[in-house]
Amino acid sequence: MLGPPTPWADSEDTVKARRRAVVPFVPLAVALFALTGCTGLDFGSGDGAGSPSPSGDTGAPSASPTPSASGSPTATPTPGPTGTASPVAIPTDCRDIVSAGDYEAVFGEVPLNPEGFTTRSGAPFGQVTPTTPPAGATPAEIVRGATTLDCLWRDPNADITFLEVALGAVDPAVGASYLDDLAADGYTCVDIHEGRRCHLTRPNADYPVDESFTRFQRDGVFISVDQADFPTNDLIGRIVDRLWG
Numbered sequence: 391m392l393g394p395p396t397p398w399a400d401s402e403d404t405v406k407a408r409r410r411a412v413v414p415f416v417p418l419a420v421a422l423f424a425l426t427g428c429t430g431l432d433f434g435s436g437d438g439a440g441s442p443s444p445s446g447d448t449g450a451p452s453a454s455p456t457p458s459a460s461g462s463p464t465a466t467p468t469p470g471p472t473g474t475a476s477p478v479a480i481p482t483d484c485r486d487i488v489s490a491g492d493y494e495a496v497f498g499e500v501p502l503n504p505e506g507f508t509t510r511s512g513a514p515f516g517q518v519t520p521t522t523p524p525a526g527a528t529p530a531e532i533v534r535g536a537t538t539l540d541c542l543w544r545d546p547n548a549d550i551t552f553l554e555v556a557l558g559a560v561d562p563a564v565g566a567s568y569l570d571d572l573a574a575d576g577y578t579c580v581d582i583h584e585g586r587r588c589h590l591t592r593p594n595a596d597y598p599v600d601e602s603f604t605r606f607q608r609d610g611v612f613i614s615v616d617q618a619d620f621p622t623n624d625l626i627g628r629i630v631d632r633l634w635g
Contacts, residue, residue: 477609478633480557482517484541487555488628496622497553500543507542515542520558529568533612536560543620550597553617555629565607572605583630584608594618608634 481487484502503515521535536558544552569588573579577588585608594601601618606626611633615625 478611480538480559480611480633482539484516484539484555486632487539487541487557488625488632492628492632496625496628497543500553501545503542504544504546506546507544509540515540529564529571532564533558533560533568536612537614548619550594550599550601551619553615553620553622555625556614557629558612559610560607560612562607562610565610565612569605569607577603577605583627584634585630587626606630 485493488496508514509518516539518537518540520538523531523535527535537556538558540554540556542552542554566586569577569579569586572588572590575590577590579586579588581587583606585606587604587606589602589604591600591602593599597619599619602616604613604615604626606613606615608630613626613629615622
């Protein structure tokens with residue numbers, strides 16, 4: 391995954407992953423706030439709190455990293471790396487994680503899955519293949535490996551501004567354990583949208599902007615949102631409305 395962690399990594403993994411990924415592109419960085427399409431949005435995290443929020447990635451892509459504008463979710467529930475099936479169809483197209491109307495409001499004309507940026511595994515963003523974690527894997531590693539769609543919105547000319555969303559199907563007990571670990575690490579967790587959401591916002595170590603990390607689980611579907619200097623308004627709620635109707 392790029393900037394922050396993969397959708398399933400913890401905050402420390404996120405920072406390390408972002409720093410590794412940003413280095414190759416420093417020569418392209420021209421303006422810290424060079425991002426379009428965000429005018430008029432509340433500067434809120436993927437959970438709707440008062441700041442931005444993060445997401446994730448991993449695995450090799452099984453489709454083009456830049457989905458079509460008219461994509462639609464899979465016709466059947468999506469199995470996870472251990473055979474877990476989600477109760478809803480997880481989209482295979484990044485443009486389909488929210489309704490058509492919400493897409494323009496949230497992402498505007500911001501480039502989707504720009505070339506040159508890859509997931510932590512080095513694969514292009516977009517639809518990815520879930521991986522089976524090793525024996526004794528932590529809840530974070532299991533959730534991370536369950537990613538089936540990893541999406542990045544970022545202007546290639548911006549130093550830090552970005553938003554990443556990742557989705558996957560996991561065993562609800564494993565997802566709950568991961569969220570408990572995040573709560574112990576300082577995330578604020580609440581029951582919302584008929585699921586559970588954990589969120590953390592903090593200043594970026596290198597730029598004068600906040601970065602946020604949001605993790606959400608409902609019915610075995612795990613959603614990760616990582617973002618920095620990218621305003622949204624209850625993005626998790628918009629994704630929930632799209633998936634569960």
